[in-house]
Amino acid sequence: MDPESEMLSLRKSDLEQMERVYRLNFVNSLTGFKSANLIGTISLAGKSNLAIVSSVIHMSSSPAIVGFMQRPTSVPRDTYQNIKETRYYTINHVHKNFTDKAHYTSAKFPKEISEFDTSELTENYIENFPAPFVEESVIKMGISFIEEYKINASNTIMIVGQIEVISLPSKLVSDDGQIQIQDAGTVNISGLNNYHEAAIIASYPYARVDNWPINILKSK
Amino acid sequence: MDPESEMLSLRKSDLEQMERVYRLNFVNSLTGFKSANLIGTISLAGKSNLAIVSSVIHMSSSPAIVGFMQRPTSVPRDTYQNIKETRYYTINHVHKNFTDKAHYTSAKFPKEISEFDTSELTENYIENFPAPFVEESVIKMGISFIEEYKINASNTIMIVGQIEVISLPSKLVSDDGQIQIQDAGTVNISGLNNYHEAAIIASYPYARVDNWPINILKSK
Numbered sequence: 001m002d003p004e005s006e007m008l009s010l011r012k013s014d015l016e017q018m019e020r021v022y023r024l025n026f027v028n029s030l031t032g033f034k035s036a037n038l039i040g041t042i043s044l045a046g047k048s049n050l051a052i053v054s055s056v057i058h059m060s061s062s063p064a065i066v067g068f069m070q071r072p073t074s075v076p077r078d079t080y081q082n083i084k085e086t087r088y089y090t091i092n093h094v095h096k097n098f099t100d101k102a103h104y105t106s107a108k109f110p111k112e113i114s115e116f117d118t119s120e121l122t123e124n125y126i127e128n129f130p131a132p133f134v135e136e137s138v139i140k141m142g143i144s145f146i147e148e149y150k151i152n153a154s155n156t157i158m159i160v161g162q163i164e165v166i167s168l169p170s171k172l173v174s175d176d177g178q179i180q181i182q183d184a185g186t187v188n189i190s191g192l193n194n195y196h197e198a199a200i201i202a203s204y205p206y207a208r209v210d211n212w213p214i215n216i217l218k219s220k
Numbered sequence: 221m222d223p224e225s226e227m228l229s230l231r232k233s234d235l236e237q238m239e240r241v242y243r244l245n246f247v248n249s250l251t252g253f254k255s256a257n258l259i260g261t262i263s264l265a266g267k268s269n270l271a272i273v274s275s276v277i278h279m280s281s282s283p284a285i286v287g288f289m290q291r292p293t294s295v296p297r298d299t300y301q302n303i304k305e306t307r308y309y310t311i312n313h314v315h316k317n318f319t320d321k322a323h324y325t326s327a328k329f330p331k332e333i334s335e336f337d338t339s340e341l342t343e344n345y346i347e348n349f350p351a352p353f354v355e356e357s358v359i360k361m362g363i364s365f366i367e368e369y370k371i372n373a374s375n376t377i378m379i380v381g382q383i384e385v386i387s388l389p390s391k392l393v394s395d396d397g398q399i400q401i402q403d404a405g406t407v408n409i410s411g412l413n414n415y416h417e418a419a420i421i422a423s424y425p426y427a428r429v430d431n432w433p434i435n436i437l438k439s440k
Contacts, residue, residue, distance in 0.1 A: 005389040009347065012384050015284050018397070025397035027281040030361060030386065032255030032313055032401060033408035033418055034278070057275055058254070059289060060374035061247040064235050067371070069279060093252060096421050100434050107427040118432070127229065141250060146373045151287070153366045153380045154280035160373045164232050166250065169225040177238070177245035178411045181252060188253035188408055188418060191398045193425065193437075196418035198253055201316050201407060203414045207327040212338070214320050217413075 025191050033188040033196065036094035038102055038121070039068070040132040041082030048123055048132045049078040050115035052102045054189040056091055064163035066091065066143065069156050078111055083159065087145045088130045092137035095185040099195040101136075127165055138184050139168045178203075245411050253408040253416065256314035258322055258341070259288070260352040261302035263331075268343055268352045269298040270335035272322045274409040276311055284383035286311065286363065289376050298331055303379065307365045308350045312357035315405040319415040321356075347385055358404050359388045398423075 015023060034054035042048045055069035068091075070080050083089050094102040098121065105115040116123040122135035129142040143161035150157055172180050182198045189195060203218040205211070235243060254274035262268045275289035288311075290300050303309050314322040318341065325335040336343040342355035349362040363381035370377055392400050402418045409415060423438040425431070 005391050008386075008388055008390040008393065010386040011347075012284070012382070015383065015386075016282070020282075022397035024281050026393070026399060027284045027383070028278055029397075029399035029401055030284075030359070030383070031276045031278045031286055031311070032257060032406055033253055035252030035254065037252060055277055056251045057277055057289065058248055058251045059371060059376055061244050062236070062240075063373070064232070064247045064250075065371075065374040066251055067374075069277065091251070099422055100424065100436075103424045104427050104432055104434050107429045107431070109429055118429075139250070149369050149371065149378070151279060151285075151369065151378075151380060153283070153382065154285040154287075156279055158369070158371075158378065160371060162232070162373065163235065163247070163250065166228075166230040166235075168228055170228040171225050173228065173246070177242035177249075178414065179246060179249035181249055181410050182416060186252055187421060190401050190418070194398065194423045195421045196402060197421050198408060198410070198416035198418055201415045201417050202319055204320065204323045205413065207324050209327045209329055209338075211327070212324055214324050216320070 029191040033190055036102065036187045036189045036195065038092040038094060038105065038134050038137065039079050040090035040092060040134060041079050042086065042132055043078070043082050044085045047112065048114045048116050049082055050105050050119065050121060050134065051079045052094065052105050059160065065146070065160060066163060067158050067160045070159055071156060080157070083145050086130060089143050089145070089161065090129070090131045090133045091141045091143055092134035093139040093181070093184065093186045095136070095138065096187050096197050097185060098136055099187055103193065126167060129165055139172070139179065139181065139186065141166050249411040253410055256322065256407045256409045256415065258312040258314060258325065258354050258357065259299050260310035260312060260354060261299050262306065262350070262352055263302050264305045267332065268334045268336050269302055270325050270339065270341060270354065271299045272314065272325050279380065285366070285380060286383060287378050287380045290379055291376060300377070303365050306350060309363050309365065309381065310349070310351045310353045311361045311363055312354035313359040313401070313404065313406045315356070315358065316407050316417050317405060318356055319407055323413065346387060349385055353387070359392070359399065359401065359406065361386050
């Protein structure tokens with residue numbers, strides 16, 4: 001950064017006075033890069049649904065628990081309804097060769113329309129799992145719904161589930177269990193609509209007090 | 221991806237049988253790229269603390285609410301204690317020029333040691349905000365604690381707070397409010413210890429049903 005660059009200092013009251021779309025863009029950029037995943041669901045009536053989310057987070061490894069934020073239910077949210085109906089959903093990585101199709105799933109299609117059809121992504125069922133996967137995703141998981149938390153401060157819902165099945169190419173997995181997701185072309189999101197690819201800078205060992213300067217396991 | 225690559229199909233029971241560190245690496249890689257931030261706090265007794273977290277997430281724009289996951293409190297967690305004592309903390313982006321220092325804050329230092337000292341990152345107080353910022357971070361926020369949720373399935377705690385102050389260079393903000401965090405050198409994390417830089421692939425407009433193929437606002 002140029003040290004001469006003008007610094008912007010904002011307070012909560014400045015955010016409140018921003019125009020709505022400007023504020024959405026600005027505040028959504030503040031937390032850093034977000035994961036890019038497609039959530040696949042199907043209603044009890046058999047209508048599939050696909051929705052891009054940037055809020056999937058790791059919660060624990062054993063048991064393998066993941067969460068994602070659901071926006072307010074003030075507008076119809078097929079993903080949420082389907083999960084509550086069937087108790088199952090899938091999480092599928094977004095890769096750089098189909099960010100346009102993934103982003104298009106965020107348009108407000110009527111419930112009777114499947115985003116698998118409109119986005120031209122391929123609905124796929126594996127291992128008898130009861131929710132649809134995205135065939136184009138090379139890293140995908142089937143999840144069982146466990147619980148939900150209403151987050152009062154943001155009027156959102158945190159959906160919590162357990163990983164039941166995983167499908168990915170074996171060559172992406174390193175000897176120590178790390179998945180080379182950057183080699184899979186997995187992307188990340190900033191703000192509401194910016195897609196990025198990632199390049200590794202460095203991998204470090206588990207940090208210990210007496211290990212400084214820290215040694216680098218891998219660097220670009 | 222090479223379509224001939226061997227696919228790995230795993231079930232929940234396969235995860236349970238993995239060696240612990242292998243499973244930590246593997247499951248932590250599954251959700252995609254994570255944000256990289258440093259949480260700055262100070263105890264009522266005046267001892268500062270700095271901790272890297274990869275779980276900061278956006279929750280809402282108005283009010284501006286962010287969350288992060290706290291690991292089980294079974295081992296001492298100074299960050300959590302300080303937040304509960306003072307009700308304030310800071311979130312500071314990790315940039316590519318100090319990923320080693322940021323990672324080193326994850327070593328288990330005794331409570332009487334400040335990670336600002338051991339990591340050689342600079343403790344900084346701005347606008348009379350009652351928690352320490354990281355001077356080297358060009359995008360930083362002061363947060364007031366609002367509430368916490370115990371997530372039963374993962375035995376973790378979701379800390380929820382409101383953005384009170386923001387400091388960043390004005391040149392990073394686009395006309396529409398988007399912050400060009402990749403130009404700030406902000407990094408992201410995969411697994412437990414892999415740091416990546418990001419390069420933009422494409423920005424798309426707000427998705428609308430009748431806008432397909434979707435037009436690209438910006439691409440690399």
